[in-house]
Amino acid sequence: MWNPTQLRTVTSLLSVTLCLQCVGFSGQVEAAQATVRRQGDWWIAESRNFSVWMQSTSSDCCAVIGRCEMLRNELLARWRAADGISGEDWMIPCVVVVHPQQEQFARAVPVSSRQATGCTTVTVDERRVIFRRIDLRADARDWSGNALPHELTHVILADQFSGQEIPGWLNEGIAMLSESKELLARRRAVLIEASRAGRLPTMTQILAAGEGGATIDLNLLYACRCSLLQYLENAEDRTLLCQFTREVVTTKNCDRALRNVYRFEEGLIELDRRWRKSVEATGRELDRFSLSCGRAARVSPISRLVPARQVELVKTKNEGRSDRFPRDDQGDV
Ligand SMILES: [Zn+2]
Numbered sequence: 001m002w003n004p005t006q007l008r009t010v011t012s013l014l015s016v017t018l019c020l021q022c023v024g025f026s027g028q029v030e031a032a033q034a035t036v037r038r039q040g041d042w043w044i045a046e047s048r049n050f051s052v053w054m055q056s057t058s059s060d061c062c063a064v065i066g067r068c069e070m071l072r073n074e075l076l077a078r079w080r081a082a083d084g085i086s087g088e089d090w091m092i093p094c095v096v097v098v099h100p101q102q103e104q105f106a107r108a109v110p111v112s113s114r115q116a117t118g119c120t121t122v123t124v125d126e127r128r129v130i131f132r133r134i135d136l137r138a139d140a141r142d143w144s145g146n147a148l149p150h151e152l153t154h155v156i157l158a159d160q161f162s163g164q165e166i167p168g169w170l171n172e173g174i175a176m177l178s179e180s181k182e183l184l185a186r187r188r189a190v191l192i193e194a195s196r197a198g199r200l201p202t203m204t205q206i207l208a209a210g211e212g213g214a215t216i217d218l219n220l221l222y223a224c225r226c227s228l229l230q231y232l233e234n235a236e237d238r239t240l241l242c243q244f245t246r247e248v249v250t251t252k253n254c255d256r257a258l259r260n261v262y263r264f265e266e267g268l269i270e271l272d273r274r275w276r277k278s279v280e281a282t283g284r285e286l287d288r289f290s291l292s293c294g295r296a297a298r299v300s301p302i303s304r305l306v307p308a309r310q311v312e313l314v315k316t317k318n319e320g321r322s323d324r325f326p327r328d329d330q331g332d333v
Pocket of ligand 1: 151
């Protein structure tokens, strides 16, 4: 079967190539030049920085690639303060595959990501990104407003820190800052509910590698990491968060980075204290808002609010050639 990278190397003589002005979902996206063609079950749009694969329609495919270019510009502008981020076009486009349903998505991603709504794969060779790919599920709720910018943030961070490991809590926290207001509100609701119940994890648990084991609810862990990054982003100018991220990545010492960049004299202890106070203040603010609106302060149960967690694989070593599909057991792509 065809795969995205094969398509880049094989001339598609039978496909129809159209030159379109792609406009994003909102209709407000700046037009982006792209070509769209048909290959088997797939529509493939290609622009300066992306190669988007979809099975629905050519116009959907065109709209998504317009949104990808727009989001890339937005994210670069947002994080450009972090020195090292280049606004130049990528030499190797980012492949974005939008699978129609979870079943196809699950076959295309590692086992650990099968329940997720998005998966990013980046291959780095000698500190240079040689492969970028995002897998998404078209059946996931608001995937273009949540999973797409979330995963694209991972790609951009991987570019910035190519070859260097970004701590999971930081990588995820920054990626969640790109999600929709609706999803951020749901994450906040999870956080406030836990705070009121005295169930917030410790700072050590929040910053620990991995997903906290079986003891912490994943939705809560993600909500905490998101909130922590929101706090750091809002505490000072965003450029400080960029500096902080760079120092954490290069020194692996979060405590010292907090002292150096944010001037938190007590490092992590001070961050923990300040962040918990901010969470409590947010809870009180929500209570006041609810009272003034005459509504109950509580939100809907967590289990019905938070979609499947978003997990991605970021390969930081060169694991195979850059011109091949990331997994060998693909049957549908
Ligand atoms: Zn993520």
